[in-house]
Amino acid sequence: MESVSLPTLRRLPKYLMLLQSLEQQRVIYVSTTLIAHELGIEAIQVRKDLEVTGVVGKPKVGFVVSDLIQGIIRFLNWDNRREAFLIGVGALGSAILGYQGFREFGLDIIAGFDNDPRKIGKTIHGIEILDIAKLGNLIERMKVRLAVLTVPAAFAPEIAGIMIFSGIKAIWNFAPCHIKAREGVVIENVSLSQSLGVLTHRLSKMEQNYSEVI
Amino acid sequence: MESVSLPTLRRLPKYLMLLQSLEQQRVIYVSTTLIAHELGIEAIQVRKDLEVTGVVGKPKVGFVVSDLIQGIIRFLNWDNRREAFLIGVGALGSAILGYQGFREFGLDIIAGFDNDPRKIGKTIHGIEILDIAKLGNLIERMKVRLAVLTVPAAFAPEIAGIMIFSGIKAIWNFAPCHIKAREGVVIENVSLSQSLGVLTHRLSKMEQNYSEVI
DNA sequence: TAGATTGTTAATCGATTAACAATC
DNA sequence: TAGATTGTTAATCGATTAACAATC
Numbered sequence: 001m002e003s004v005s006l007p008t009l010r011r012l013p014k015y016l017m018l019l020q021s022l023e024q025q026r027v028i029y030v031s032t033t034l035i036a037h038e039l040g041i042e043a044i045q046v047r048k049d050l051e052v053t054g055v056v057g058k059p060k061v062g063f064v065v066s067d068l069i070q071g072i073i074r075f076l077n078w079d080n081r082r083e084a085f086l087i088g089v090g091a092l093g094s095a096i097l098g099y100q101g102f103r104e105f106g107l108d109i110i111a112g113f114d115n116d117p118r119k120i121g122k123t124i125h126g127i128e129i130l131d132i133a134k135l136g137n138l139i140e141r142m143k144v145r146l147a148v149l150t151v152p153a154a155f156a157p158e159i160a161g162i163m164i165f166s167g168i169k170a171i172w173n174f175a176p177c178h179i180k181a182r183e184g185v186v187i188e189n190v191s192l193s194q195s196l197g198v199l200t201h202r203l204s205k206m207e208q209n210y211s212e213v214i
Numbered sequence: 215m216e217s218v219s220l221p222t223l224r225r226l227p228k229y230l231m232l233l234q235s236l237e238q239q240r241v242i243y244v245s246t247t248l249i250a251h252e253l254g255i256e257a258i259q260v261r262k263d264l265e266v267t268g269v270v271g272k273p274k275v276g277f278v279v280s281d282l283i284q285g286i287i288r289f290l291n292w293d294n295r296r297e298a299f300l301i302g303v304g305a306l307g308s309a310i311l312g313y314q315g316f317r318e319f320g321l322d323i324i325a326g327f328d329n330d331p332r333k334i335g336k337t338i339h340g341i342e343i344l345d346i347a348k349l350g351n352l353i354e355r356m357k358v359r360l361a362v363l364t365v366p367a368a369f370a371p372e373i374a375g376i377m378i379f380s381g382i383k384a385i386w387n388f389a390p391c392h393i394k395a396r397e398g399v400v401i402e403n404v405s406l407s408q409s410l411g412v413l414t415h416r417l418s419k420m421e422q423n424y425s426e427v428i
Numbered sequence: 429t430a431g432a433t434t435g436t437t438a439a440t441c442g443a444t445t446a447a448c449a450a451t452c
Numbered sequence: 453t454a455g456a457t458t459g460t461t462a463a464t465c466g467a468t469t470a471a472c473a474a475t476c
Binding site: 245246257270271272 | 455456457458459460
C-alpha cells in the first residue's frame with residue numbers, strides 16, 4: 001500500500017504535458033536533465049517522480065518519450081474513461097461542460113444538473129441538463145462514481161451528502177468551501193481563492209522587497 | 215526575509231472561508247481546536263499557520279474571529295484591490311469575468327482581451343473586450359501589474375512574454391502549460407489536470423484496495 | 429573508450445507533530 | 453481556582469537533494 005506523495009502526484013501531469021509536446025516534435029528520447037531544465041526544477045526530482053510510473057530509462061540515452069507518456073497516463077488512470085455528472089450549470093459549470101479537453105484525462109461528463117427550470121431540459125455543448133431533484137436516483141441507477149461540483153458554496157455540503165449517500169465515490173469540488181473527506185470517498189477541493197492567495201501575497205511581498213532596495 | 219511555506223499559504227484561505235461563515239453566525243471567539251476539527255486537520259497546525267498573521271489569541275478563550283479575518287486578509291494582501299487584465303475570453307475566461315467573487319480577494323478585472331473580431335468591442339458581464347493587439351501598449355499606459363491568462367496553451371508562452379516585457383508583475387495562468395517564473399515576476403499556474411490527476415489516481419487506487427479486500 | 433545518464437542509497441532540509449510551560 | 457487554550461521549543465516525519473556505482 002505504498003502511497004505516492006501528493007507533490008509527486010501533482011507534478012506528473014506537468015511532465016505529461018511537456019512529454020506530449022516533445023512527442024509532437026518527433027522527439028524519441030528525453031533525459032531527466034532536459035525535463036528538469038524545461039520546467040525549472042531539479043533533475044533528481046524528476047527521476048524520483050518518474051520512478052513511481054515503473055518506466056525505466058537507459059543510461060546515457062534517457063527515457064523513451066512515448067513510454068513515459070503511457071506510463072504516466074496509466075498511473076493516473078487516465079486511460080480508463082469514467083462517466084461523471086456535473087452539478088451546478090452556472091458560468092463555471094458551463095465552461096467545464098464546454099471544455100472537451102478533460103476527456104483526455106479520463107473524465108466523461110454525461111449529464112449536467114441544475115435547479116433552475118430555465119436550464120433544465122436544455123442542452124449545453126451537447127450535454128443535457130437535468131433536474132437536480134433526480135440526481136440521487138440517477139447516480140444509483142447509472143452507477144456513476146464521479147461528480148464535478150460547481151454549485152454555490154452554500155449548497156455544496158448538502159449536495160455532496162446526497163451524492164455520497166447515492167454512491168458517488170469521488171468529488172471534484174469547485175465550490176469555494178471545504179468538503180470533508182470520509183472513508184471510501186475521495187474529495188479534491190479546487191480552491192481558486194487558495195491559488196489567488198498565493199499569487200497576491202507573493203506579489204505584494206515582492207513589491208515590498210523592491211522598495212526596500214530603493 | 216522569512217518566507218512563509220507554500221502549504222501554510224494555501225491553507226490560509228480555507229481558514230478565512232470558515233471564519234467568515236462563523237462571523238455570519240455571530241460567533242465572537244474561536245479556538246484552533248474548533249477550526250481544526252471543522253477542516254479535518256490538526257489543531258497544532260492551525261496554530262502554527264495562524265502565527266504568520268501576527269494575530270494573537272487569548273489562552274482559554276481562543277482567537278477573536280474578526281481579528282483573524284482581518285489578519286488573514288491583510289497577510290494575503292486582499293485588502294488592497296488590484297486592477298487586472300484578463301486575456302482570452304473563451305468559456306473559462308468568460309466564467310472568470312462573470313464571477314464577481316474575486317473582487318473580494320483583491321482582484322479587479324478591468325478589461326478583457328481577445329483576438330476574435332466578433333468578441334472585440336463587446337461587453338461581457340459589464341467588462342469591455344479589447345483587441346489583443348493593444349495589450350502590451352495598454353499594460354504600459356495603465357500600469358497594470360496583474361494578468362489572468364485564459365488562452366489556449368499554444369498561445370500562452372508568447373503572450374506571457376509580451377506581458378512581462380510590458381510590465382506585468384504577476385500572472386495567474388489557467389492555460390494548461392507551465393510558464394516559467396523569472397526574476398521579478400510571480401507566476402501562479404492553475405493546473406486543473408493536475409488536480410484531476412490527484413483525484414483519478416486516488417479513486418482508482420481506492421477501488422483496487424476495496425477489490426483486494428474481497 | 430569516455431562521458432553522460434540512470435537508479436539507488438544516504439544526507440539534508442523543511443514541514444508537521446508532540447510536549448509543555450504560561451496564562452486567562 | 454481548575455481547566456482549556458495559547459505560544460514556543462524540541463522531536464519526528466517525510467520530501468528533496470546529494471553522492472555515486474552501474475551502464476550503455
